[in-house]
Amino acid sequence: MTNTTHFGFRKVATEEKETLVRGVFNNVASRYDIMNDLMSGGLHRIWKNDMVRWLAPRDGMKILDVAGGTGDIAFRMLKRADCEVTVCDINEQMVIEGRDRSIDQNITRGVSWMCGNAEAIPFADNTWDAYTIAFGIRNVTHIDKALAEAFRVLKPGGRFMCLEFSQVQPEWMRKVYDTYSFNVIPRIGQMVTGDGDPYQYLVESIRQFPQQDVFADMIKQAGFDNVQYRNLTYGTVAIHSGRKF
Numbered sequence: 704m705t706n707t708t709h710f711g712f713r714k715v716a717t718e719e720k721e722t723l724v725r726g727v728f729n730n731v732a733s734r735y736d737i738m739n740d741l742m743s744g745g746l747h748r749i750w751k752n753d754m755v756r757w758l759a760p761r762d763g764m765k766i767l768d769v770a771g772g773t774g775d776i777a778f779r780m781l782k783r784a785d786c787e788v789t790v791c792d793i794n795e796q797m798v799i800e801g802r803d804r805s806i807d808q809n810i811t812r813g814v815s816w817m818c819g820n821a822e823a824i825p826f827a828d829n830t831w832d833a834y835t836i837a838f839g840i841r842n843v844t845h846i847d848k849a850l851a852e853a854f855r856v857l858k859p860g861g862r863f864m865c866l867e868f869s870q871v872q873p874e875w876m877r878k879v880y881d882t883y884s885f886n887v888i889p890r891i892g893q894m895v896t897g898d899g900d901p902y903q904y905l906v907e908s909i910r911q912f913p914q915q916d917v918f919a920d921m922i923k924q925a926g927f928d929n930v931q932y933r934n935l936t937y938g939t940v941a942i943h944s945g946r947k948f
Contacts, residue, residue, distance in 0.1 A: 708720050711907030717844060731902075732800050751866065755780055757864065761784050767791060767833070774814070791818075793820050795818050821853075822845055823848075830856050833864065834861065850863075862944065863922065866942050868912060915938065918943060929945060929948075
C-alpha cells in the first residue's frame with residue numbers, strides 16, 4: 704500500500720509532496736513578497752519583526768534560516784547584529800529571488816544562499832547558534848524529520864525558532880478568518896499572479912498544520928528544552944522557541 708500524506712486537503716503519495724510544493728513556490732516566487740503584503744494586510748512584517756526581536760541575534764552568531772526564501776528574515780537579523788546568516792531553501796527560484804533582493808538592497812556582507820532540504824540539511828552536527836524557519840515548516844513532508852535535523856545541526860545551547868500560521872483562538876474570529884482565507888486569498892492570488900491554485904493550497908495547508916500545543920510537544924519530542932510559544936493576532940500565527948541543551 705502506498706504511503707500517503709496531505710497536500711492541502713488532497714491525499715497524495717508521500718514521495719510526490721516535495722515536487723508538488725516546489726511547483727507551488729516556483730509559480731509564486733517573483734510575486735511572493737507582494738502577495739504576503741496583500742494577504743496579511745502587511746501584518747507579516749510585524750510578525751517577522753517579533754520573531755527576530757525574540758531571537759535577539761548578537762554579533763558573531765551563526766544563524767541558519769531554513770525555507771528563508773526571499774531573505775525577509777535574514778535581512779532583519781543582519782540589521783540587528785553583525786551576524787552570519789545562511790539562507791537554505793529547497794526552492795531554487797526562491798533562492799534566486801532572495802539573492803537578487805540582497806544585491807538590489809546592497810546587502811551582501813554576512814549573508815549566503817544555498818538550496819537544501821529541511822529534512823536533510825547539508826551541514827555537520829553542532830554547527831549553528833540559531834535555526835530559524837518562518838512560514839516553511841508546514842510545507843515539509845515530514846515535520847518530525849525537519850525538527851530532528853534542526854536539533855542535530857544546532858550547537859549545544861543553540862536556539863530553535865519557528866514562525867508559522869496556527870489556530871485562531873476565539874471562535875468568532877476563526878469564522879471570520881476562514882471566510883476571508885477561502886474566499887478572498889485565492890482570488891487575490893489569481894489577480895496578482897494569474898494563478899489562484901497555489902494560494903488555495905497555502906490556505907488549506909494552514910488547516911492541516913498542528914495547533915500550538917501539539918506542535919510544541921513535537922518540538923519537545925525532537926529533543927528541545929524550554930519550549931515556549933507566543934500567539935500573535937489572535938493565534939493567526941504563533942512563534943515557537945526551544946533550546947538544545
